[in-house]
Amino acid sequence: MNQDANPQWQRDAVRGALAFAQAERPRFVRELADFVRFESVSAEPARREQVARCASWLAARLDSIGLERVRIVSTPGHPIVTAEWLQAPPHPTLLVYGHYDVQPSAPNAAWSSPPFGAHIHGTSLVGRGASDDKGQMWAHVKAIESFLRTSGRLPLRVKCVFDGEEEIGSPNLLRYLAAHARDFAADAAIVSDMPMLGLNRPALTESLRGVLSMEIEVLGAPTDLHSGLFGGVVDNPLNALCKLLAGLHTDDGRVALPGFYDRVRTPPHHERAYMARVGPAAADVLRAAGVARGTGEPGFTPYERGTIRPALSVTGIVSGHAGSGGKAIIPRRARATLDFRLVPRQDPREIAELLGRHISAAAPPTLRVRTRTLVVSDPVTVPRAGPAIEAAVDAVHAAFGATPVFIRSGGTVPVVHLLRRWRIPTVLMGLALPNDGMHAPNERLYLPNLHSGIAASIQFMARLAWPFALRERRAS
Amino acid sequence: MNQDANPQWQRDAVRGALAFAQAERPRFVRELADFVRFESVSAEPARREQVARCASWLAARLDSIGLERVRIVSTPGHPIVTAEWLQAPPHPTLLVYGHYDVQPSAPNAAWSSPPFGAHIHGTSLVGRGASDDKGQMWAHVKAIESFLRTSGRLPLRVKCVFDGEEEIGSPNLLRYLAAHARDFAADAAIVSDMPMLGLNRPALTESLRGVLSMEIEVLGAPTDLHSGLFGGVVDNPLNALCKLLAGLHTDDGRVALPGFYDRVRTPPHHERAYMARVGPAAADVLRAAGVARGTGEPGFTPYERGTIRPALSVTGIVSGHAGSGGKAIIPRRARATLDFRLVPRQDPREIAELLGRHISAAAPPTLRVRTRTLVVSDPVTVPRAGPAIEAAVDAVHAAFGATPVFIRSGGTVPVVHLLRRWRIPTVLMGLALPNDGMHAPNERLYLPNLHSGIAASIQFMARLAWPFALRERRAS
Numbered sequence: 001m002n003q004d005a006n007p008q009w010q011r012d013a014v015r016g017a018l019a020f021a022q023a024e025r026p027r028f029v030r031e032l033a034d035f036v037r038f039e040s041v042s043a044e045p046a047r048r049e050q051v052a053r054c055a056s057w058l059a060a061r062l063d064s065i066g067l068e069r070v071r072i073v074s075t076p077g078h079p080i081v082t083a084e085w086l087q088a089p090p091h092p093t094l095l096v097y098g099h100y101d102v103q104p105s106a107p108n109a110a111w112s113s114p115p116f117g118a119h120i121h122g123t124s125l126v127g128r129g130a131s132d133d134k135g136q137m138w139a140h141v142k143a144i145e146s147f148l149r150t151s152g153r154l155p156l157r158v159k160c161v162f163d164g165e166e167e168i169g170s171p172n173l174l175r176y177l178a179a180h181a182r183d184f185a186a187d188a189a190i191v192s193d194m195p196m197l198g199l200n201r202p203a204l205t206e207s208l209r210g211v212l213s214m215e216i217e218v219l220g221a222p223t224d225l226h227s228g229l230f231g232g233v234v235d236n237p238l239n240a241l242c243k244l245l246a247g248l249h250t251d252d253g254r255v256a257l258p259g260f261y262d263r264v265r266t267p268p269h270h271e272r273a274y275m276a277r278v279g280p281a282a283a284d285v286l287r288a289a290g291v292a293r294g295t296g297e298p299g300f301t302p303y304e305r306g307t308i309r310p311a312l313s314v315t316g317i318v319s320g321h322a323g324s325g326g327k328a329i330i331p332r333r334a335r336a337t338l339d340f341r342l343v344p345r346q347d348p349r350e351i352a353e354l355l356g357r358h359i360s361a362a363a364p365p366t367l368r369v370r371t372r373t374l375v376v377s378d379p380v381t382v383p384r385a386g387p388a389i390e391a392a393v394d395a396v397h398a399a400f401g402a403t404p405v406f407i408r409s410g411g412t413v414p415v416v417h418l419l420r421r422w423r424i425p426t427v428l429m430g431l432a433l434p435n436d437g438m439h440a441p442n443e444r445l446y447l448p449n450l451h452s453g454i455a456a457s458i459q460f461m462a463r464l465a466w467p468f469a470l471r472e473r474r475a476s
Numbered sequence: 477m478n479q480d481a482n483p484q485w486q487r488d489a490v491r492g493a494l495a496f497a498q499a500e501r502p503r504f505v506r507e508l509a510d511f512v513r514f515e516s517v518s519a520e521p522a523r524r525e526q527v528a529r530c531a532s533w534l535a536a537r538l539d540s541i542g543l544e545r546v547r548i549v550s551t552p553g554h555p556i557v558t559a560e561w562l563q564a565p566p567h568p569t570l571l572v573y574g575h576y577d578v579q580p581s582a583p584n585a586a587w588s589s590p591p592f593g594a595h596i597h598g599t600s601l602v603g604r605g606a607s608d609d610k611g612q613m614w615a616h617v618k619a620i621e622s623f624l625r626t627s628g629r630l631p632l633r634v635k636c637v638f639d640g641e642e643e644i645g646s647p648n649l650l651r652y653l654a655a656h657a658r659d660f661a662a663d664a665a666i667v668s669d670m671p672m673l674g675l676n677r678p679a680l681t682e683s684l685r686g687v688l689s690m691e692i693e694v695l696g697a698p699t700d701l702h703s704g705l706f707g708g709v710v711d712n713p714l715n716a717l718c719k720l721l722a723g724l725h726t727d728d729g730r731v732a733l734p735g736f737y738d739r740v741r742t743p744p745h746h747e748r749a750y751m752a753r754v755g756p757a758a759a760d761v762l763r764a765a766g767v768a769r770g771t772g773e774p775g776f777t778p779y780e781r782g783t784i785r786p787a788l789s790v791t792g793i794v795s796g797h798a799g800s801g802g803k804a805i806i807p808r809r810a811r812a813t814l815d816f817r818l819v820p821r822q823d824p825r826e827i828a829e830l831l832g833r834h835i836s837a838a839a840p841p842t843l844r845v846r847t848r849t850l851v852v853s854d855p856v857t858v859p860r861a862g863p864a865i866e867a868a869v870d871a872v873h874a875a876f877g878a879t880p881v882f883i884r885s886g887g888t889v890p891v892v893h894l895l896r897r898w899r900i901p902t903v904l905m906g907l908a909l910p911n912d913g914m915h916a917p918n919e920r921l922y923l924p925n926l927h928s929g930i931a932a933s934i935q936f937m938a939r940l941a942w943p944f945a946l947r948e949r950r951a952s
Contacts (some may be wrong), residue, residue: 043803104803110699167804195705209704213804222766223586226915227815228685228887229671232729232787233761233778235771239725239790246722249715253708285709290698293842295711302709311708313806314715320792321813327519327580328643328689328815329915330789337797339703339804366769411704439702439805 007466014462016150021142021454028142028454029125029447031061033118035100035134036127042078042101042168051164054100055079058162065145067160075172078164085144086157091465092187093157095424096144097415098137099166099193102129103439110441124436124444131432135445136192137162139431139453146458155465159186163415166193169211169375170414177418188388188464189419192453194409194430195288195438197280199446202396202404202456204389205428207307210342210379211412212351213315216244216359217335219368224320225330234330235366238319241334244362244369245314248338253296255312255340259354263345267308278405279303280434288434307408310346313339337374341410348376377414388425388464395459396429399452411438429456483942490938492626497618497930504618504930505601505923507537509594511576511610512603518554518577518644527577527640531555534576534638541621543636551648554640561620562633567941568663569633571900572620573891574613575642575669578605579915586917600912600920607908611921612668613638615907615929622934631941635662639891642669645687645851646890653894664864664940665895668929670885670906671764671914673756675922678872678880678932680865681904683783686818686855687888688827689791692720692835693811695844700796701806710806711842714795717810720838720845721790724814729772731788731816735830739821743784754881755779756910764910783884786822789815813850817886824852853890864901864940871935872905875928880905887914905932 021028038054041047055072059081063070067083078101086093105115105128113119118127125135140160147154161184163173177184197203218237225234250256266272285302286294296305305311319334321327338355342348356371363369383389384406396404409430419426431453437443497504514530517523531548535557539546543559554577562569581591581604589595594603601611616636623630637660639649653660673679694713701710726732742748761778762770772781781787795810797803814831818824832847839845859865860882872880885906895902907929913919 103805104797106797106803107700110808211704211804220767223913223916223918224583225765226887227787227789227791228687228817229885229910229914230765230782231789231815231817231886232772232785233770233782233886234765234767235769236789238793239721242718242721242790242793243725245715245718249719289701289706289710291696291710291842293711294709295840295842296708306706306709309708311703313703313707313712314718314796315703315803315805316796316807317714317718317793317810320790321580321582327582327791327813327915328687329579329791331792332586334793337803339707341704341707364771366767366771409705410707410709411702434705437699438705439803440699442699 010155010462010466013147013151013155014458017143017146017458018455020150021146021451021458025451028450032135032138032450033125035138036118036125036129037116039116040101040129040164041104042165043104051078051101055081055164058100062141062160065141066148067144073176075176077172080164080173080176081162083160084158085154087153088155088157091156093159093185094461094464095184095186095189096140096158096160097163097189097191098140099133099163100137101164101167102132102134103167107441112442121444123448124446126442126444128443130443130445131436132438132443133166133193135450136431136453139192139450140190140457142454143457143461146454147461155462159184166413169213169377174414174418181422186424189424189426190429190460191413191416191426192429192431193413194411194428195432195434195436196430197405197407198284198434200400200402202400202402203407203430204392204396204404205409205430206384206406207381207408208379208412208416209307209310209410210346210348211375211377212340212342212348212373213375214338214352214355215335215372215374216241216338217333217370218363219333220330221332224332227328227330230330235364236330237367238331238334240364240367241317241319241336244359245336247362248312252298255310257354257358260310260351264310264343265345272304275303275408276301279407284434306410308343310343311341315339341412342379344379344381346379348378377412378417380417380420382416382420382426382428386425387467388427391463392427392429392460394463395456398459399456486631486938486942489623489627489631490934493619493622493934494931496626497622497927497934501927504926508611508614508926509601511614512594512601512605513592515592516577516605516640517580518641519580527554530576531557531640538617538636541617542624543620549652551652553648556640556649556652557638559636560634561630563629564631564633567632569635569661570937570940571660571662571665572616572634572636573639573665573667574616575609575639576613577640577643578608578610579643583917588918597920599924600922602918602920604919606919606921607912608914608919609642609669611926612907612929615668615926616666616933618930619933619937622930623937631938635660642889645689645853650890650894657898662900665900665902666905666936667889667892667902668905668907669889670887670904671908671910671912672906673881673883674760674910676876676878678876678878679883679906680868680872680880681885681906682860682882683857683884684855684888684892685783685786685886686822686824687851687853688816688818688824688849689851690814690828690831691811691848691850692717692814693809693846694839695809696806697808700808703804703806706806711840712806713843714807714810716840716843717793717795717812720835721812723838724788728774731786733830733834736786736827740786740819741821748780751779751884752777755883760910782886784819786819787817791815817888818855820855820857822855824854853888854893856893856896858892858896858902858904862901863943864903867939868903868905868936870939871932874935875932
């Protein structure tokens with residue numbers, strides 16, 4: 001009988017790993033701070049070298065904790081870091097996904113400490129990527145280390161995939177995984193890249209919205225023009241852009257793009273009732289955003305508006321004079337970026353088509369418009385039942401002292417849709433607090449969640465292996 | 477009888493000055509290039525030192541050509557450079573106004589040579605300020621030099637005022653002049669800071685639009701928010717700003733601010749007929765802008781839309797992610813700058829009030845809005861007759877070989893309204909070509925216009941002094 005088919009061994013191994021993780025907390029936090037200091041902003045070409053150095057650093061850490069076949073996979077974009085430990089042949093294989101790339105840090109002036117300084121403020125580590133996703137993925141890396149350093153082995157087989165392009169839609173990761181599907185076959189997957197419900201209120205996420213990020217550019221005269229000499233005479237691309245964007249919402253807050261809601265279905269009553277019972281209250285959602293009053297589609301709660309309803313945000317406009325004071329010009333071009341969040345049955349590629357056609361038809365004939373798709377990711381819902389989910393519920397309960405509920409997220413993790421297509425049961429175990437500032441200045445990770453997350457990951461791996469261990473024991 | 481009361485002396489002095497200017501053309505251009513190389517951008521606080529150095533350089537040049545009492549007047553903003561030559565006691569006093577500050581150079585990538593490189597391309601000097609206004613004011617400085625170096629005197633008294641803040645509305649200049657009105661008393665003024673009608677088509681400008689530059693800021697959550705987690709839930713300041721701005725125009729291109737047109741009067745038929753006869757044709761206006769089709773208020777020609785009708789341009793928006801790619805955020809704030817151009821009887825301060833009230837009422841209650849006035853300048857019309865205008869018509873004819881027509885400009889030169897209030901007859905003698913790119917990348921000055929402008933200024937000073945010289949001669 002091999003050791004890991006022995007439930008007593010498993011219990012001892014978990015106990016040992018948990019004790020190790022407890023003892024090593026200060027070092028784990030120091031290492032995470034090192035990780036956060038890399039300016040691995042995938043959207044900024046100028047940071048390309050920093051992203052690559054972060055990948056190398058991560059690979060070296062994975063190698064040093066005993067993971068095997070650690071590889072830095074080059075892509076036309078940023079590298080993917082993979083690793084595995086497959087020495088538990090009859091046991092299930094767990095795919096661990098995380099991403100080491102981060103959002104841009106701007107506006108830097110809004111940070112109370114440097115965005116890549118990784119300073120500890122009270123019980124939180126502050127820095128771009130602290131919660132999204134370096135801190136959350138770190139929980140699983142350190143759980144693996146805790147097993148390997150104490151028992152010399154893991155309770156199951158593990159394949160790690162760490163993405164360098166999640167924040168730009170994972171284009172190369174999705175292509176790479178699709179081309180090497182057999183190498184990444186797994187019985188379950190775990191992804192921690194989302195918020196929990198609140199402090200000591202753990203949650204498993206059951207749906208993610210899709211994303212369609214588009215750029216709209218409006219072009220006018222070949223050069224900026226003097227607004228005194230030509231104001232009122234020549235069409236202004238920036239005026240026109242504002243009008244086009246204003247036309248994309250109705251007065252009551254719905255998206256006004258024709259056909260946008262055609263495939264949207266409202267979940268059945270019992271689903272909405274469950275959401276109302278276990279999900280965040282309106283006040284929780286608004287508090288996490290730091291606002292007194294919300295907005296949005298009539299007939300839905302704030303939680304529903306952010307999860308089961310699609311939305312459109314203008315995420316940036318750059319046009320004309322950006323410096324101090326004014327500059328008396330009609331800018332020659334105006335550019336906006338848009339972020340659609342989509343719900344099940346909506347197809348981002350179809351929405352991109354709708355938008356392109358709509359904008360072309362709505363633009364004044366005196367100006368040229370261009371639309372370009374930046375990021376596409378499909379919405380996805382994962383089942384609320386199955387052995388992996390059951391193992392996760394037990395593990396989270398053991399680690400956080402509370403039973404997780406199932407929540408929906410308005411965010412997007414592109415790989416999850418692919419895992420769903422591959423029919424790999426996927427656990428979405430959020431470890432961030434709702435106000436940890438993912439994508440915002442002063443992003444942070446509440447460090448007790450890192451430690452509970454490591455414990456939850458240790459428990460999860462053991463519990464996922466458990467039925468196999470029992471079955472094998474009976475067979476031996 | 478003193479020499480300058482002798483018409484023969486005057487004719488000789490003009491001939492000498494013209495010959496000197498002709499011989500010194502290469503040096504005059506080299507000096508203008510030195511002038512253009514100063515990055516005297518008044519709107520950019522970081523360029524403050526450059527503006528000051530430009531003022532010092534200018535003052536030294538004025539001193540070296542024999543102007544007297546050259547002063548650099550400090551202000552809370554940028555300095556004013558003044559100089560005078562008052563040794564022709566019974567003769568009229570001419571106030572020469574120009575500005576040595578320039579517009580920002582951005583977007584620098586759109587320039588074919590560095591914005592402050594002052595490169596010569598063919599027959600033009602390219603650089604920010606080449607035509608607006610360093611090159612145009614240089615014509616008068618070099619005319620003065622040409623007289624002083626050849627005859628040792630000027631045909632009339634001269635007071636020079638060179639502004640360092642024209643591009644930001646001349647706030648300190650207007651205050652300084654108002655506080656020292658007696659020091660700047662004059663019989664006539666000349667300002668060259670506007671386009672002519674076209675190549676070899678000289679023009680005197682008879683009206684300038686006023687300006688009201690405003691900033692609108694919309695503020696939402698205390699921090700940028702994740703557009704996945706909060707899109708559709710929390711009001712987006714940038715969406716709201718687009719809607720507010722789109723609401724400021726009707727579909728047919730009129731300004732939709734209530735009360736905006738209340739004081740606007742259409743000039744009488746004969747004035748519009750004169751404009752149609754001598755002013756730029758629609759094709760001329762559009763060609764100067766580099767566009768195939770115009771836009772604007774129904775019932776008016778492009779030339780009318782840009783001069784006798786008010787207009788509103790959004791000159792810049794900065795919000796959210798400005799870098800490459802997208803960034804999935806709801807920006808916490810959005811800022812736009814607006815440039816109103818106003819026509820006679822409209823009061824920029826009243827329009828600022830109207831806008832502030834309108835925006836406050838139209839903004840969603842979930843967001844805060846702030847409006848701020850950046851630049852205010854009144855519209856102004858100058859008479860088409862009088863000794864100064866007659867002298868200018870003759871001088872321009874002599875220098876350019878064509879009789880100037882009277883045109884209206886859509887631009888603004890704040891000092892002109894003050895000169896009008898002071899009842900100083902003012903000549904607005906444009907020396908730029910309509911496509912010289914004032915405020916645009918690749919701004920340039922067509923150098924033959926510099927030389928013709930110097931000749932016109934020499935002729936103008938002599939002809940303005942002429943009636944006095946004759947009168948004095950008869951009296952002697």
